[in-house]
Amino acid sequence: MLLIPCPWCGERDVHEFHCGGEAHITRPAGADTIDDAAWADYLFMRQNPKGLYYERWNHAHGCRKWFHVVRDTVSDQILAVYQMDEAPPDIPGRSS
Amino acid sequence: MQKYSIFSLARNALSRHENWREAWRSPEPKPEYDVVIVGGGGHGLATAYYLAKEHGITNVAVVEKGWLGGGNTGRNTTIVRSNYLWDESAGLYEHSLKLWEGLSQKLNFNVMFSQRGVLNLAHNLHDLRELSRRVNANRLNGIDSEILDAQGVKDFCPLIDTSLTLRYPVLGASLQRRGGVARHDAVAWGFARAADALGVDIIQNCEVTGILRDGDAVQGLETSRGTIKANKVGVVVAGHCSVLANMAGFRLPIESHPLQALVSEPVKPVLDCVVMSNAVHAYISQSDKGELVIGAGIDSYVSYSQRGGFDVVEDTLHAVVELFPMFSRMRMLRQWGGIVDVCPDASPIIGKTPVQGLYFNCGWGTGGFKATPGSGNVFAHTIARDEPHPLNAPFALDRFTSGALIDEHGAAAVAH
Ligand SMILES: Cc1cc2nc3c(=O)[nH]c(=O)nc-3n(C[C@H](O)[C@H](O)[C@H](O)COP(=O)(O)OP(=O)(O)OC[C@H]3O[C@@H](n4cnc5c(N)ncnc54)[C@H](O)[C@@H]3O)c2cc1C
Ligand SMILES: [Zn+2]
Numbered sequence: 478m479l480l481i482p483c484p485w486c487g488e489r490d491v492h493e494f495h496c497g498g499e500a501h502i503t504r505p506a507g508a509d510t511i512d513d514a515a516w517a518d519y520l521f522m523r524q525n526p527k528g529l530y531y532e533r534w535n536h537a538h539g540c541r542k543w544f545h546v547v548r549d550t551v552s553d554q555i556l557a558v559y560q561m562d563e564a565p566p567d568i569p570g571r572s573s
Numbered sequence: 574m575q576k577y578s579i580f581s582l583a584r585n586a587l588s589r590h591e592n593w594r595e596a597w598r599s600p601e602p603k604p605e606y607d608v609v610i611v612g613g614g615g616h617g618l619a620t621a622y623y624l625a626k627e628h629g630i631t632n633v634a635v636v637e638k639g640w641l642g643g644g645n646t647g648r649n650t651t652i653v654r655s656n657y658l659w660d661e662s663a664g665l666y667e668h669s670l671k672l673w674e675g676l677s678q679k680l681n682f683n684v685m686f687s688q689r690g691v692l693n694l695a696h697n698l699h700d701l702r703e704l705s706r707r708v709n710a711n712r713l714n715g716i717d718s719e720i721l722d723a724q725g726v727k728d729f730c731p732l733i734d735t736s737l738t739l740r741y742p743v744l745g746a747s748l749q750r751r752g753g754v755a756r757h758d759a760v761a762w763g764f765a766r767a768a769d770a771l772g773v774d775i776i777q778n779c780e781v782t783g784i785l786r787d788g789d790a791v792q793g794l795e796t797s798r799g800t801i802k803a804n805k806v807g808v809v810v811a812g813h814c815s816v817l818a819n820m821a822g823f824r825l826p827i828e829s830h831p832l833q834a835l836v837s838e839p840v841k842p843v844l845d846c847v848v849m850s851n852a853v854h855a856y857i858s859q860s861d862k863g864e865l866v867i868g869a870g871i872d873s874y875v876s877y878s879q880r881g882g883f884d885v886v887e888d889t890l891h892a893v894v895e896l897f898p899m900f901s902r903m904r905m906l907r908q909w910g911g912i913v914d915v916c917p918d919a920s921p922i923i924g925k926t927p928v929q930g931l932y933f934n935c936g937w938g939t940g941g942f943k944a945t946p947g948s949g950n951v952f953a954h955t956i957a958r959d960e961p962h963p964l965n966a967p968f969a970l971d972r973f974t975s976g977a978l979i980d981e982h983g984a985a986a987v988a989h
Contacts (some may be wrong), residue, residue, distance in 0.1 A: 478613075478881060478883045478884055479874075479880045490882065490884070491882060492884045495873070496873040496874040498828070498875070499828075499875075513976075515976070516590045516974075517826075517973045517974040518824070520865050521826035521917055521973045522824040522825065522826055523815070523824065523825070523826065523827065523828055524815070524824070525815035525825070525827055525828050525829055526811070526815070526819075526874060527815075527816050527829075527877045530620050530875060532875070548874075550829075550875055550876050550877050550878070551878060552878065553876055553878050568664075570942065
């Protein structure tokens with residue numbers, strides 16, 4: 478069972494949260510001009526990395542706020558927490 | 574291949590079973606093969622077997638980073654059925670079910686395929702309608718499938734609590750009598766042994782670390798046991814497919830999640846069919862050893878940890894105890910996790926990739942064991958001819974660009 482560090486409520490049981498998946502996916506500009514491949518890339522293609530992962534969580538049964546988490550998908554260790562409008566932080570000693 | 578039979582058993586009994594030969598060789602990798610299959614799970618081994626058996630391509634290696642069947646093949650709850658909704662899926666899964674039906678004889682290896690019937694329970698009006706629709710679709714596709722009312726469920730599986738006092742009462746079920754379970758390890762071993770007998774090299778403890786390319790074409794593999802050249806490479810690595818795609822320079826619409834299962838202490842036979850429920854999310858059968866085999870759900874987050882959260886196990890056991898009150902005092906013996914490759918439309922991806930000569934077979938998620946023989950069969954065809962078999966053509970990677978998705982969330986809702 479994971480303990481998720483909500484920036485407002487502190488560490489809480491994963492049961493209270495909704496996982497929002499991969500972070501920093503931006504909707505492509507020019508919706509009426511981009512081709513199907515660009516849409517497929519945006520809608521469906523994912524990094525799914527084995528290692529450092531930048532993802533979104535929502536404290537659904539708590540404060541209901543969204544935030545970002547950096548987690549290692551091999552150990553499930555959470556390495557950093559940051560706000561929705563922040564850029565992904567570098568993790569010292571880790572590339573990706 | 575040393576043929577297994579009642580006579581060979583008797584003969585070997587005379588020498589105290591000390592003279593059985595190894596079921597397959599463990600050769601050193603050759604510098605080059607016609608085809609290399611990455612991943613020694615059931616699907617990869619079946620692919621190699623059908624390449625040799627049906628397409629005469631025997632200069633083949635299967636490279637596996639751990640041991641045969643050590644991935645999801647050896648970790649799954651072994652439910653086999655073909656009652657999927659859409660025509661494309663019906664074609665693929667029923668092809669596989671037909672291959673299961675003669676598999677032990679073909680492989681000369683007892684895969685313990687037991688067609689004991691699979692129930693999918695309905696707990697509300699919507700479930701009933703959804704199941705009826707699926708049963709009708711199955712029958713139009715020539716797949717055996719029927720609807721039972723609550724009494725019919727009770728008659729078929731007397732253990733289930735069908736009283737109306739349940740929080741989620743059982744209103745009926747779909748039943749596929751030809752569905753059932755098989756022995757997971759035996760499937761990997763049976764295909765491995767038969768493929769080896771046809772000349773396929775099975776190489777364990779050999780991890781692929783890079784994919785070699787010459788421009789747009791695949792040239793071979795970098796592995797922990799050296800470079801292996803091949804102009805055709807089939808990748809069948811389930812939860813690790815994105816890692817391999819990354820080595821080849823493209824992305825997949827896949828996310829990898831832990832999926833757990835658990836078994837109880839063994840007891841006398843009590844449950845002689847497979848029971849699944851989408852709504853309360855539980856699925857259960859009893860193994861020939863007597864253990865209850867229970868599948869849980871996936872964790873919601875991406876993880877390669879090969880273990881899941883206890884909360885998921887807890888939720889599953891709630892549901893099981895509600896349906897089968899008599900199991901409330903059973904003790905669970907073991908619990909484990911696999912990494913499943915979840916695709917947005919709950920259907921697999923089988924076919925070509927942006928790299929010439931590189932083929933992927935993945936995205937089976939929580940439900941690919943049932944497809945093991947069929948998947949290997951059509952994937953071998955795809956690799957041998959460099960074009961998909963008609964049955965797997967709709968399952969190409971480019972359906973995510975064309976929009977021709979094959980949405981099987983209904984048939985695959987309970988992770989199985
Ligand atoms: C708990 C659980 C329950 C399930 N229940 C069912 C069920 O009831 N019915 C059903 O139909 N399906 C079920 N499934 C799904 C099913 O197990 C899988 O879809 C299926 O077994 C996949 O087979 P595979 O051969 O493709 O993958 P795997 O058996 O996972 O084989 C892939 C292999 O690739 C190897 N590999 C990975 N990376 C590399 C590398 N870099 N180099 C070399 N080798 C590599 C792995 O070690 C692994 O052995 C379940 C899965 C789980 C985890
Ligand atoms: Zn909070």
